[in-house]
Amino acid sequence: MSKVKVMIVDDQAMSRHLFELYVQNSERYELAFSLPSASVAEVYFLKHSVDLILMDILMNDGCNGLDAAKRIKERYPSVKIIAVTSMPEHSWIERAKKIGVDSFWYKETEQETILDVMDRTMAGESVYPDSPPTVMLGLAKSSEFTERELEVLRIITTGATNGAVAEELGISENTVKAHVRSMLEKTGYQSRTELAIKARVIGITIK
Amino acid sequence: MRPEYLLSLRQGLDGMPDGVCYSKENGEFVFLNKTMKKIMRAAFDSGVNDAMVFEKLDYIGLNSGCRIEKNGGGVLLILQDGSAWNIKTGKITADGVVYNECIAYNVTEPYGKSLELKKRNAHLTAVNEKIREYSKEMDSMIRDRELLDAKIRIHDDVGRALLSLRSYLYRQDKDRESLVKLWRMTISMLRRETVADVSDDRMEALSEAARAVDVTLHYDGEIPNDRLIKEISASAIRECLTNTVKHAGGNNVYISTSLKNGEFAIKIKNDGRKPDKPIEETGGLHTLRRSVERYGGKMTVAWKRGFELTVILQIS
Numbered sequence: 079m080s081k082v083k084v085m086i087v088d089d090q091a092m093s094r095h096l097f098e099l100y101v102q103n104s105e106r107y108e109l110a111f112s113l114p115s116a117s118v119a120e121v122y123f124l125k126h127s128v129d130l131i132l133m134d135i136l137m138n139d140g141c142n143g144l145d146a147a148k149r150i151k152e153r154y155p156s157v158k159i160i161a162v163t164s165m166p167e168h169s170w171i172e173r174a175k176k177i178g179v180d181s182f183w184y185k186e187t188e189q190e191t192i193l194d195v196m197d198r199t200m201a202g203e204s205v206y207p208d209s210p211p212t213v214m215l216g217l218a219k220s221s222e223f224t225e226r227e228l229e230v231l232r233i234i235t236t237g238a239t240n241g242a243v244a245e246e247l248g249i250s251e252n253t254v255k256a257h258v259r260s261m262l263e264k265t266g267y268q269s270r271t272e273l274a275i276k277a278r279v280i281g282i283t284i285k
Numbered sequence: 286m287r288p289e290y291l292l293s294l295r296q297g298l299d300g301m302p303d304g305v306c307y308s309k310e311n312g313e314f315v316f317l318n319k320t321m322k323k324i325m326r327a328a329f330d331s332g333v334n335d336a337m338v339f340e341k342l343d344y345i346g347l348n349s350g351c352r353i354e355k356n357g358g359g360v361l362l363i364l365q366d367g368s369a370w371n372i373k374t375g376k377i378t379a380d381g382v383v384y385n386e387c388i389a390y391n392v393t394e395p396y397g398k399s400l401e402l403k404k405r406n407a408h409l410t411a412v413n414e415k416i417r418e419y420s421k422e423m424d425s426m427i428r429d430r431e432l433l434d435a436k437i438r439i440h441d442d443v444g445r446a447l448l449s450l451r452s453y454l455y456r457q458d459k460d461r462e463s464l465v466k467l468w469r470m471t472i473s474m475l476r477r478e479t480v481a482d483v484s485d486d487r488m489e490a491l492s493e494a495a496r497a498v499d500v501t502l503h504y505d506g507e508i509p510n511d512r513l514i515k516e517i518s519a520s521a522i523r524e525c526l527t528n529t530v531k532h533a534g535g536n537n538v539y540i541s542t543s544l545k546n547g548e549f550a551i552k553i554k555n556d557g558r559k560p561d562k563p564i565e566e567t568g569g570l571h572t573l574r575r576s577v578e579r580y581g582g583k584m585t586v587a588w589k590r591g592f593e594l595t596v597i598l599q600i601s
Contacts (some may be wrong), residue, residue, distance in 0.1 A: 111497065115487055118494035118523060124530045125498045237417025239409060274416050 082200055083110040083127065085118050087143060088134035097132050097162075100193055107196065110120065116146035123154055130200060132192070133179075134194070134227040135163040135170055144170065148177045158199050162192070165281035166210040166220060168228050174206075181205040214272075215281050216265030220282050223261065232283035234274045304370065304389030306339075307377075315384060323391050327351065327364045339372050339387050361396065362389065366543060371397035487519040491526065495538065497532050499517020506542035509549060514598055517576055518542075519549050521596050524569040525553040544600070553594045560588040570594075 082242040083100050086109070094112055101107045110128050113119060118135055122128065131150070135143040147159050161174045164185040176181050181199040183192055185208060195205050211221045223231070226247075233243045240258070244251040258270050267273045277283050293318075298305050298341040304321030308314050317325075317436060328351050329338060339360075345355070350365030362370045370389040378385045384505060396546075450464065458588060488508065508518050514520050529535040535557025542551045566585045577584045 111494070115490040117487060121494040121523065121526060121530075122497050124527065146395060151306075213373045226464060235416065237413045237414055271412050271416060 079240065081108040082106060082129045082196075083250055085110050085119065085122065085128045085131045085223045086112040086194075087116050087131060087146070089114050089137045090134070092223060099255060100191075104193060106200075109245070115141060116143045119143040119146050120149055120153070123150070123157075128157060130158045130160070130196060132160050132196075135161055135167075136165055136259045137276055144173055144179070149175070149178050158194075158248055160195060160205075167231070167281055168210055168220070169283075171206060171210060182207060206260055213282060215277060215280060215282055216217055216267050218261075218264040218266075220280075222264055223282075227257050227261050228283055229276050230254055231261060231273070234258070234270065235278040237274075295351075300404065302391050304387075306387040306389075307384075308387075310340075310383055312385070320391075321387075324362070324364070324370055327366070328362060339374055339389075343452060345464060361392070367397075368393045412493075480504045487515060490559070491519060492520055495526055497539050498526070499528060499536055500529055501537050502526070503537060503539045504542075505540065507544070508542055508551070509544065511599070511600070513580060514549055514600075515574075517580070517582070517598060519571075520573050520576065521551060521553060521594060525555060525592070525594055526575055527569060528592060529555040529557050532560070547600050548597055549600055550595065550597045555592060557592070561590045562588070564592065 084107050086094055086097045087099070088097060091114070094114065096118055098112050100111045107130075107273060110126065111122055113122075114206055116133060119131070119133075130272065131147070133143040133147050135238075137143060143161060143163075144175065151159065155178070158180045160181040161170070161179045162183045162184055162185055163170065166184075171182055181195050183190075183195045183205070190205075198205050215223075229247060230243055233246055238246070240251050242252045243254045249256075258273070261273055263268070265273060265276075267276065292585065295318075298316070298318040299320075301318060302318060304324045305318045306317070306321045307316045308316070325338070328343070328347055328544040336357070339362075354361040354363065354364050362372055364370070369392050371392045372389050373388065374385065374387045377384050402504045450468075483534050492502055502522065508515060522538070525538055529538050535555040539554045539556075540551065542549065544550075564570070566586065570586065575585050577596055577598070580598065582596060584597075585595045586593075587593040
């Protein structure tokens with residue numbers, strides 16, 4: 079039986095090499111390509127075929143693995159993709175599902191090994207965690223925030239004003255203020271700035 | 286009008302918190318209430334005898350410490366004591382005679398609040414700018430954390446390998462093969478731990494991708510070390526590389542860059558077949574044009590003498 083051809087896309091050399099080792103030491107998989115950026119992943123498909131991609135999401139060069147996954151799935155729907163990340167960003171699981179990414183794996187916290195997830199994915203299963211890992215933001219667990227609060231927080235971390243947040247989400251500025259106030263109460267943080275910076279550091283919201 | 290009514294009207298107007306002034310068309314005062322007298326004394330030299338003075342605020346000299354601010358359609362007069370007056374001028378007709386009317390509304394309180402708001406907004410803008418800058422730095426901090434996590438994992442693996450070696454030495458059923466495999470993995474990781482991470486270089490990733498599809502990228506000129514320019518240049522090269530393989534069947538992509546008069550230009554050609562009709566900008570080229578134009582740049586796609594993409598960007 080021929081081995082499954084794997085493409086690894088991860089901009090972090092250490093993490094990429096770890097994946098390479100897992101693949102190279104497995105009897106079921108062979109390493110086809112290992113790339114440091116999702117921005118060029120599609121180029122390889124012009125002349126090569128790949129069965130499975132391990133795609134990191136947050137790339138240092140500004141590109142996003144989920145964007146690349148979307149383009150690849152549109153053109154090569156039979157290629158299986160596993161999104162991998164260490165960020166607890168809440169929206170990524172839903173976005174990956176919407177794009178058609180086959181499975182999702184958290185680098186640091188999953189009990190299951192990446193090889194298990196690869197096996198199950200290649201067997202036709204879609205392996206997704208129920209939720210992102212729970213992290214603490216101040217006094218609050220990440221699971222305590224509402225979807226809307228996280229949406230507001232995601233935009234605030236880019237340095238947007240309340241007015242800009244309101245415009246982007248199509249809600250009033252007073253509603254934005256109410257969400258910020260509620261998050262400050264939950265976290266115990268003193269200011270909107272502290273909330274934005276801590277949220278970005280922890281990676282609960284990344285835009 | 287009976288004199289007693291006139292008197293009570295005057296008293297009423299004098300008691301108003303706003304300034305009221307009526308004058309003939311030539312500027313001669315007809316009526317001036319107490320508030321308006323105070324305002325005029327504070328704003329102008331004592332010798333003002335022209336009621337039209339408020340219509341000439343743009344160029345008339347004000348007493349020191351006083352200033353005007355244009356506010357939408359009206360004019361704000363701010364006096365030395367900090368009081369603010371919204372000046373409205375117009376014409377009224379009474380008994381067939383046209384009079385100038387000037388009313389100065391006391392807006393000291395809302396004006397003070399608007400100043401406070403402006404100050405607060407300026408502070409908020411500065412804070413948001415700081416968050417934006419901080420956010421830019423954040424990705425590299427996150428990378429560092431990921432790197433540390435990966436290193437911890439490797440050292441855990443080393444620990445696991447050591448435990449396996451210990452167990453191997455004590456056990457009877459020696460599974461030498463799996464132990465050797467484990468140690469090979471561990472040593473390989475330790476060796477790579479010291480290798481510098483150069484993975485942030487998009488250009489290197491592009492060259493590798495080009496090699497994988499049998500294309501060589503030829504560079505003539507430098508690409509400045511500016512994140513935006515590098516990002517757009519890499520996207521442009523990637524698009525041309527894709528088109529070279531997909532449509533032109535070429536093996537070489539020529540990239541020339543220039544930097545002059547605050548502008549960076551990148552021109553990309555290939556050695557493949559010439560297009561036989563104008564290039565339709567769909568997919569990647571369409572996305573690229575949107576990015577270029579979003580940052581105030583220009584993009585042209587020529588086809589008659591062979592595919593040639595040019596992108597011009599302003600250097601910030």
